[in-house]
Amino acid sequence: MKAANFVSPKHGSVIQITKAEAKRLEQYWAAQPKNKTIKSGGLWLDDSGRHINAHGGGIMRYGDTWYWFGEHKADTTSSAMVGVMCYASKDLVNWRNCGVALYVSDKKGSDIERGCVLERPKVIYNKVTGKFCMWFHLELKGKGYSAARYGVAVSDRPEGPYKFLYSQRANAGTYPIEFGDKELTVLDTMDINHFKEWWTPDWYEAIRQGLFLKRDLGSGQMSRDMTLYIDDDGKAYHIFSSEDNLTLHIAELTNDYLHHSGRYTRVAPGGQNEAPAIFKKDGTYWMITSGCTGWAPNEARMFSAPSIWGPWTQHPNPCRGPKSEITFGGQSTYILPVGEQLIFMADIWRPKHPSDARYIWLPIEFEDGKPVVRWQDEWELSVK
Structure with missing residues (x-):
């Protein structure tokens, strides 16, 4: 009889059980x-009864249901061996496993070949096209983190299956919207060969001005x-x-949410900075x-702006409580409005x-007009 992986609720370890045992456990839970x-x-x-496997994820609401998309993580590697998982909930506390929304590919040379790095998937719904659009960070198999691409997939249903469309780098041949004649003149004088040594004051200034x-x-x-x-x-x-x-980039999408429009800005x-949540x-x-x-x-950072295009101002760490200096032992992935x-x-x-x-899920409070994330061991969430 075929076996299935199961996460022990007591120990969190992965054990193998039969399909029949898995079904009985599902009925029990x-x-x-x-x-x-x-x-x-x-x-x-x-x-x-299985530990939710949707890491680096984000949540989308469609109708009266919330959908949680995230990376499926294997037991021994952070490479993508399965793909993007989807879970559904009516109350944001109890979740139903909808299965794999986007599978990695077994085709050799595919951008999303099994063993690639596929991280931080997010899904948004386009009301005009009626399509569910998934974006994610993608690194090609066997290339380490050198590819530095985004990938895009699309579906007619929130839980999928999603069809992979393409992957690429961002805004080739295009400058940020804030770059005018002055900034472009400075760039023209820059030669990357003059900055062999990193982390020097001159190198930092060149980075700020757009060396990379x-x-x-x-x-x-x-x-x-x-x-x-x-x-x-x-x-x-x-x-x-x-x-x-x-440096962070904020790039506008086309009206169908499937490409960049060519307008973008640089932040800090x-x-x-990484792991942005907005x-x-x-x-x-x-x-x-x-x-x-x-x-x-590490310690969380926080920024604010009067417009999506800036200017962005940095503020102190918003976290409060035990381990607040290391974001309670975690790293930001998404901010969900309910x-x-x-x-x-x-x-x-x-x-x-x-x-x-x-x-880690914690409510955001406001003190003196600024967001605060305070640790709570347990709290009740009402979707009302």
């Missing part, structure tokens, strides 16, 4: 009392950690870490990010056992 509270950092079980922007102009700008955002007017934006993770040049409150745009320390957690409530979502990475990575 379906009969259990429903969860009413969120407990960050613990095992979060779906309707079959110029380097990648022909091939397209790097696109790594990312999120998507739909503004009140229906315009959508792709926010991603670029220029060797030194040389600031080394929201708007009372006309002000807020963005929470992290520093660049690999899988290790009515007037805003939920900060983050991942606690476990690179030695990727599938056992955990989730």
Whole structure:
């Protein structure tokens, strides 16, 4: 009899059970009392009793249902061996496993070949085309993190299946909207061969002025950690870490949400920000990010702007409570609006056992007009 992987609710370890045993467990968990509270950092079980496997994810609401998309993590590698998972919920606490929304490919040489790096998938719905549009950070199999691409897939249904369309770098041959004659004149005088040594004051200033922007102009700008955002007017934006993770880019999407429009801006040049999560409150745009320390957690950063195009101002760490100096041991991935409530979502990475990575969900409060994320061991969420 065929076996299936199962995550032990007690230990969080992966064991093998038969299909018949898996079915009985699913029936058992379906009969259990429903969860009413969120407990960050613990095992979060779906309707079959398995730990939710949707890391680096984001959530989309369609109708009366919330859909959670995230990376399927294997037990021993962070490479994509399955693809993007989808879960559905009516209350944001109890989740049904909808299966794989986007499968990696077994075709050799495919952009999304099994073993590639596929991270931080986000899905948004286009009301005009009726399509569900998925974007994600993509690194080609066997190429490390050198490709620095974004990938795009599309579906007619929220849970998929999604059809992979293409991957590429961002805005080739295009300058940011804030680059006028003065900025372009400075770029013309720059020679990257004059900056062999990194991290010097001169190098930092050159980065700020666009040294790596110029380097990648022909091939397209790097696109790594990312999120998507739909503004009140229906315009959508792709926010991603670029220029060797030194600078964030905010790029406007075309009306079908499947390409860049060619308009983009740079945020915090040389600031080394990744893991962007964005929201708007009372006309002000807020963005929470992290520093660049690999899988290790670090102190969250926060920025605000009166327009999606800036200017963006940095603020102190919004986190409060135990381990706030390392974002409670996690890294930002998404900010979910639920009515007037805003939920900060983050991942606690476990690179030695990727599938056992955990989730942090905490309400965002405001103090003196600025967002605050305060640790709570347990809290109740109402979608009303």
